[in-house]
Amino acid sequence: MTNAVPRFSIPAPITGWSLALLLAVYLLVGATGHLPWRGDDLTHLGPIHSILTHGSWLMPELAGEAFHDYPPLYYWVGALLAQLLGGLLPIHDAARLASGLFTAAFLYWTGIAARRLYGESAFAPAILLGIGSLGLVVHAHETQPLLAQLAGMAVCYAGLGRLAGQPARAGLEAGIGAGLAFLAGGLPGMLLTLPILLFAPLLCPSCRNRVVGGGVALGVATATLIGGSWLVAVAVLLPGELGLWWSDELAASLPHAYHLADFGSLLQLLGWFAWPLWPIAGWAIWKNRHALTTPPLTLPIIAGLLAVLLVATTGNLRAANVLPVLPPLCLLAALGVTSLRRGAANAFDWFGIMAFAFFGLLVWLGWSALHFGWPPGLARQVAKMAPDFPHGNLVWGGLTGGLLSVALLALPMLIRRAPLRGTTNWALGMTLLWCLGVTLWQPWFAYTKNYQPVASELRKVLDARAPGCIARRSLGDTQRAALDYFAGIRTVPYEKAAACRMLLTYATSTNPQKLRGEGDIIWERRLGGGRKAEIFRLYRRD
Secondary structure, eight states: OOOOOOOOOBOSSOOHHHHHHHHHHHHHTTTSSSOOOTTHHHHTHHHHHHHHHHOOOSSOEETTEEOOSSOSHHHHHHHHHHHHHTTTSOHHHHHHHHHHHHHHHHHHHHHHHHHHHHOGGGHHHHHHHHHHOTTHHHHTTSOOTHHHHHHHHHHHHHHHTTTTTOHHHHHHHHHHHHHHHHHHHSHHHHHTTHHHHHTHHHHOGGGOSHHHHHHHHHHHHHHHHHHHHHHHHHHHHSTTHHHHHHHHHHHHHSOOSHHHHTHHHHHHHHHHHTTTHHHHHHHHHHHTGGGTTSHHHHHHHHHHHHHHHHHHHSSOSOGGGGGGGHHHHHHHHHHHHTTOOHHHHHHHHHHHHHHHHHHHHHHHHHHHHHHHOOSHHHHHHHHHHOTTOOOOOOHHHHHHHHHHHHHHHHHHHHBOOSTTHHHHHHHHHHHHHHHHHHHHHHHHHHHHTOOHHHHHHHHHHHHTTOOOSEEEESOOHHHHHHHHHHHOOOOEEGGGOTTOSEEEEEEETTSOOOOSSSOEEEEEEEESOGGGOEEEEEEEOO
């Protein structure tokens, strides 16, 4: 008689502590250990820095001026984390952990909503599909207020998922979610939650009774109390600021047709950002097309349509603005993935394995081009973007990247053959690919997306000249936040700075011209190269 050799295997889907560990690795790797990146990561650090240095808790500020892009919920949490962990981590790293908290909340409550709508078997797939979505991974590791809105939306949907059985608790929970979505995202956050809450009884024919109506009323009152408390506080303590905020909020939320005129770009952005959620969600709708009027289908479909409509007709066409489509798509995909036919499930599984292996190879090719000049064509393009990049020691990064690559290839083979194997593979693949990218490329991003050298150099120039006020021209929110955070430099809008002796300008490679009639250039700094080049100039005005 022989004893069978036990074979290690990973269940599909992973649950419990294994799922929590995967989520922790996904969220924590790359969240700390680097200076703020150029873009949203720096921009939204600005209001947190203003809270910590000038106490602007009520209305967000950026470099001394009101900042009306988002309400303060995310900035409150980021500032509190920075205060709690400031002795252990740099301010920017501690504040950025707010993104991990809100992303974890978004994924967890999406799983709760899926469990209440579709049963226990949908909880883990909803979370795993969220982890595996292409559009979430970068934004989950930057300072991004929209993540707080996603968390509020998920709490609202989870509350509505129990409306038929526990109307009062459901209304209270949904109202809390809607209120948090408003405090995080403003008018868009309200538009993506409150209409669904108001019309919830109509979405559920079996729920048309006075008790359910009372639960909805309780939810609306809760959302109004949460959002209204902040609005009242602003009106009382900052007279006049509420009107300015509301006018900016309305202007930013007005529908337009610019994206529809570039419909191809809109579809392309939605297509890759929400992959692989949207094809599985589409299958869920088709598979259950005879039950579309039931709450488990109606709720996420209406929520998804509202989110797509908002993305298509408001704001700018940029990746971060597509984040609100993820919660409803995660719900529909969690329903659809459990009913995939065997052939489709196997195709989904193997496509994920091959896709992540391919992208892992691309990460290594780029790293080779950066450090060893091969392939030569790619190496030339990389060198143009950062010609002075310091290579440093490659041993540690190479060894760690090698281990991650082995895991990227081996772990999918250890997952048990099951209908939900593809879902687990997507989450593992995305997590390992992100870890590989952070290991090999974080020094590059730290160099090319870092404004600290520019701010420090400018600070020295200004200290030697005692310039007084500094006018600015073409400086965006990111540059202003960087100068304030790294060097304490604040500027005045060009139109209001006629008496300022200095003028700071910002230009790119597409428009590098120097200004005429603004005095002599006393300092100039170029950052990056090629099409990504940025040019800062300081003029001494006549």
